[in-house]
Amino acid sequence: MSLETLFQPMCFLTAAGLVVVGLYAVIFMDNLLKKIIGVTLISDGVNLVLITGGFNKIVAIISPEQAENGVTSVIYEGLKEYPEFAAQAAYPLPSALVLTSIVISVSIFAIMLAIAIKLYNHYNSMSCSVIFKEVDE
Amino acid sequence: MIPGYMLMGYIFMFTALFGSVLALIQRDLMKSVILIGLEGLAVAFLFQTLRAPDVGITQAILGAALLPGIFAITVYKTRREEE
Amino acid sequence: MNLDTIFVPALLVAFPLIAAICLNFLHGKDRVVKAVAIISVVVVLVLPWITDAAVYWFGGHPQVENVTGGTNIVLSKLNLAIVYKYAAIQKLFIAILAILASAAVLIHFTERVSGVYVAMIMLGVASTSAVIMADDIFNIFVFLEILTISQAALVIAIGSIQAYKTAIKYLIFGGIAGSSILLGIAILLNNYGLLNVSDLNRAITLDIEAGIPHALIVACALIFVGWLFESGMVPFHIIKSDVYSKARPSVAAFMQTQTKFVLVALWVVILRLFYGISTFNALVLGVGILSMVFGVMMALKQTEITRLLAYVAVAQAGLVGVGLGIGTRAAVTASIFHAVNDALAMAILFLSVSVVLHITHTVDMRKMGGLLWKTGYVPFLCLLGIFAVSGMPPFNTYQSEFRIITAASTAGYPELSVLIILTSIATLVALMKGFYTIYLKEGQDYLTDKELTPVSYSWGTEVFMVLLVAICLAIGLTPQNVFPYIEQFVQTLGVI
Numbered sequence: 001m002s003l004e005t006l007f008q009p010m011c012f013l014t015a016a017g018l019v020v021v022g023l024y025a026v027i028f029m030d031n032l033l034k035k036i037i038g039v040t041l042i043s044d045g046v047n048l049v050l051i052t053g054g055f056n057k058i059v060a061i062i063s064p065e066q067a068e069n070g071v072t073s074v075i076y077e078g079l080k081e082y083p084e085f086a087a088q089a090a091y092p093l094p095s096a097l098v099l100t101s102i103v104i105s106v107s108i109f110a111i112m113l114a115i116a117i118k119l120y121n122h123y124n125s126m127s128c129s130v131i132f133k134e135v136d137e
Numbered sequence: 138m139i140p141g142y143m144l145m146g147y148i149f150m151f152t153a154l155f156g157s158v159l160a161l162i163q164r165d166l167m168k169s170v171i172l173i174g175l176e177g178l179a180v181a182f183l184f185q186t187l188r189a190p191d192v193g194i195t196q197a198i199l200g201a202a203l204l205p206g207i208f209a210i211t212v213y214k215t216r217r218e219e220e
Numbered sequence: 221m222n223l224d225t226i227f228v229p230a231l232l233v234a235f236p237l238i239a240a241i242c243l244n245f246l247h248g249k250d251r252v253v254k255a256v257a258i259i260s261v262v263v264v265l266v267l268p269w270i271t272d273a274a275v276y277w278f279g280g281h282p283q284v285e286n287v288t289g290g291t292n293i294v295l296s297k298l299n300l301a302i303v304y305k306y307a308a309i310q311k312l313f314i315a316i317l318a319i320l321a322s323a324a325v326l327i328h329f330t331e332r333v334s335g336v337y338v339a340m341i342m343l344g345v346a347s348t349s350a351v352i353m354a355d356d357i358f359n360i361f362v363f364l365e366i367l368t369i370s371q372a373a374l375v376i377a378i379g380s381i382q383a384y385k386t387a388i389k390y391l392i393f394g395g396i397a398g399s400s401i402l403l404g405i406a407i408l409l410n411n412y413g414l415l416n417v418s419d420l421n422r423a424i425t426l427d428i429e430a431g432i433p434h435a436l437i438v439a440c441a442l443i444f445v446g447w448l449f450e451s452g453m454v455p456f457h458i459i460k461s462d463v464y465s466k467a468r469p470s471v472a473a474f475m476q477t478q479t480k481f482v483l484v485a486l487w488v489v490i491l492r493l494f495y496g497i498s499t500f501n502a503l504v505l506g507v508g509i510l511s512m513v514f515g516v517m518m519a520l521k522q523t524e525i526t527r528l529l530a531y532v533a534v535a536q537a538g539l540v541g542v543g544l545g546i547g548t549r550a551a552v553t554a555s556i557f558h559a560v561n562d563a564l565a566m567a568i569l570f571l572s573v574s575v576v577l578h579i580t581h582t583v584d585m586r587k588m589g590g591l592l593w594k595t596g597y598v599p600f601l602c603l604l605g606i607f608a609v610s611g612m613p614p615f616n617t618y619q620s621e622f623r624i625i626t627a628a629s630t631a632g633y634p635e636l637s638v639l640i641i642l643t644s645i646a647t648l649v650a651l652m653k654g655f656y657t658i659y660l661k662e663g664q665d666y667l668t669d670k671e672l673t674p675v676s677y678s679w680g681t682e683v684f685m686v687l688l689v690a691i692c693l694a695i696g697l698t699p700q701n702v703f704p705y706i707e708q709f710v711q712t713l714g715v716i
Contacts, residue, residue: 002139002150003144003147004138004139004140004141004143007146007147008142008508010147010150011146011150011183011187012201014150014153014154014183017154017157018153018154018157019169019399019403021154021157021158021161022157023396024161025161026396027394029161030165030426031219032388033166033169033208033211033215034161034169034219034390035392036208037161037169037173037208038161039392039395039399040173040200040204040395041157041176042396042399043198043395043399044153044176044177044180044200045399046399046402046406047180047192047196048180048183048184049403049406050406050409051184051189051192051242051411052187053406053410054188054189054409055187055188067664072141086664089188090187090188090189091354091413093195093409093413093415094189094409095189095191095405096193097358097409098184098192099190099192099195099403100358100362101199101361101362101402102192102195102196103195103199104201104362104365105365105395106199106200106203106204107369108365108368108369108391109204109207109393110207111211111369111372111373111376111391112388112391112392112395113207113208113211113387115376115384115387116211116215117215117389117393118381118384119213119381119384119385120214120215120216122381122384125220126215126216126219126220127214131385132165132385
């Protein structure tokens with residue numbers, strides 16, 4: 001196993017690491033801001049999974065033999081003339097998805113932070129053990 | 138011989154993971170905001186190495202500049218030290 | 221010029237989005253906001269009826285046939301674009317959603333005028349319609365996130381510190397559940413390279429002949445967690461009922477409709493993708509039973525009227541989940557029918573509470589009482605609503621609950637029938653307790669000085685309640701007008 005073949009699995013591992021660190025922060029950290037940071041880490045990790053899946057031929061509208069021949073599918077006949085490109089190109093669908101997902105998650109974080117400021121102004125603290133102290137029935 | 142961009146990719150992976158862990162163990166919230174920006178930037182470069190440059194640009198703008206910016210405003214409006 | 225080139229299903233999503241953007245910008249100019257809002261409400265009400273049943277391909281990309289896709293799987297058909305499907309059942313769902321959205325908007329106008337508030341309701345209409353119609357899992361994910369944002373914003377609009385706390389909890393859970401769905405989508409995309417549900421259904425059907433791949437089970441689990449959050453099933457029933465009880469009751473009536481329709485729509489997607497995994501139905505049945513029992517037990521011990529209704533709504537969603545989890549064709553048909561009926565019936569109760577809160581300004585049931593002859597026909601309509609929710613004979617929920625019970629018995633779960641009947645009785649007890657404390661108990665101090673005159677309240681709510689009771693009775697007396705369409709829909713799924 002060379003570093004070259006390990007690249008994609010390592011990217012998946014990094015994404016898994018980000019998700020795990022984020023979940024730890026959301027569950028165990030006391031500070032509200034750190035909980036929100038945890039949610040950002042989770043969404044970064046998930047985006048990385050999507051992009052990494054599109055990196056090489058894992059994604060399979062290009063099946064392996066077809067990629068060797070330079071054909072992706074009957075729709076993309078034109079790619080026959082560029083076999084090197086067809087073998088190396090990333091799958092474009094995940095990029096489109098991640099663009100949307102990044103924008104949505106940033107808007108959610110903006111709302112969360114605005115509420116966090118409101119809660120701080122009332123309780124004068126960012127600690128969840130203070131803010132969520134009175135357990136309502 | 139490993140291509141250069143892959144070597145860079147490994148560095149970015151390390152930066153992202155390390156930055157995220159460091160951001161969470163800081164007591165000073167402003168430092169953790171800066172580190173979260175570093176993590177966002179590393180992920181953005183990683184997207185670039187993974188042949189998705191358009192996503193890399195968006196992530197660099199939103200995840201590495203705008204998001205730490207609004208986090209910093211929040212820290213500025215609330216308290217800086219974690220109690 | 222024919223109509224089906226103008227009124228396409230995409231307009232059902234696009235129009236409320238455009239209206240939301242306009243209203244958001246107009247915030248502050250009250251008269252303009254009111255005019256634009258009423259026009260857009262009328263259009264939203266009319267649009268589902270004039271749009272023809274159709275399959276809509278975005279960008280006009282048609283299906284292509286006999287392509288090679290997936291891991292060396294030859295698919296007979298492949299959709300190149302996002303697809304929206306609009307048939308009788310989608311028409312029914314979106315029409316009911318529009319009625320409750322218009323109720324929420326117009327009741328809001330009796331108190332004050334806020335452009336952003338109406339914009340968020342319109343955003344809710346658009347996103348729920350998209351989730352109901354879309355045949356593309358990523359599209360569903362995007363609109364589920366927008367739905368979370370709009371619901372949180374409607375809770376924030378209350379402005380109390382409790383509302384902020386509920387909203388931030390809802391957003392954090394929503395972020396994690398959304399990420400979970402997206403991770404499931406990522407795994408499906410890495411394995412099959414497809415996003416369209418029909419295509420994935422075909423690809424997975426070919427793939428699981430050799431045995432179920434592990435990646436498929438992981439994807440199913442991840443999307444299932446997202447479904448649990450969106451439908452307010454058991455681990456998330458507390459946060460969901462919190463959201464219902466903190467929002468204004470008129471908007472809570474709208475929210476519980478959204479939740480029930482999203483429950484059904486997302487479940488249909490999960491079923492079409494993962495029907496090969498045998499434990500999936502058992503899981504749905506389990507969480508359905510748990511949330512039904514927990515919901516009704518929590519409802520019995522509440523002292524706040526809005527929380528009581530919120531937990532009853534959660535319990536009814538659990539009942540829908542039970543029907544879906546039984547998994548036979550009759551049970552699934554009956555529980556989709558129950559989702560429609562119960563959304564209508566619960567809305568009556570939430571609207572009646574919105575009248576009560578307008579007078580009492582408190583949600584604590586211990587401080588209420590003596591409103592029976594003060595509020596016109598509202599107590600009578602509320603009583604009819606209580607009968608409707610707990611499944612009394614002339615109403616629509618009787619028809620659907622009876623069908624669920626029959627289906628449970630024939631599917632070999634006679635114990636479930638007993639449990640469902642017990643839940644109905646407990647629901648009736650909890651709601652009658654609420655009715656007694658609000659209307660029949662001795663009057664409280666907020667009535668002392670004006671004991672004899674009726675309290676002033678807006679009659680707009682009453683009109684909507686009469687309308688909803690009429691729809692409930694109409695469906696209950698003639699279920700053959702609605703039921704065959706649902707049966708047909710379940711048949712066309714082709715996996716049960």
